[in-house]
Amino acid sequence: MTEKVGVLGKKPPRRTGVERVVNAPLPTVYGTFQAIGYLDHDRGDEQVALVYGDLGTDGVLTRLHSECLTGDAFGSQHCECGDQLVSALRAVVAEGAGVVVYLRGHEGRGIGLLAKLRAMALQAEGLDTVEANLALGLPVDARDYGAAAGILQDLGIRSVRLLSNNPRKREALVRHGIQVAEQVPLLIPPCENNITYLRTKRERLDHHLPHLDAVAHLS
């Protein structure tokens, strides 16, 4: 790819961070959001934030949803991502204001779609989700939240009430300059297909999932 050269022969300064590109109304079955599209100049990803109502600056109900094609689009029961996305969209509508940032590039905790499917194949053979990533020579969690923080900053948000069970998301946001006033649990009732996966998230990835205690009867 040839680089652009300015009129005086100098390269224009390379843009960094996220750039707001478009804002479109998005009516959904949950309510009408504003779909705000961003280009992440650091990683080249196209990102979108679904904004509902007037956000304000502090204590904004916020979900950073890691892309999961199988869970979000296909209703996979391997994980609980699809139910979490729906619950988060419903929660911000019920609240009257909030934002769901849908983070592309986060498939399989950042290893990519094909690697995630490989890891799922290994899990079907008995490895847990952590062992499967490691068996593939991949990181257990490679997700980066710099773009998410940049999007929240662009939206004028200083502090959030974060819809998440994952302490690492909270820590990452704080590291990137967004205050987390509260972590709001997003607990999905487990099913037979995902109980082992969810227990691994609790035991090996420190996710806060107290509701799993009530379902000891699932295999």
Ligand SMILES: [Zn+2]
């Ligand atoms: Zn998922």
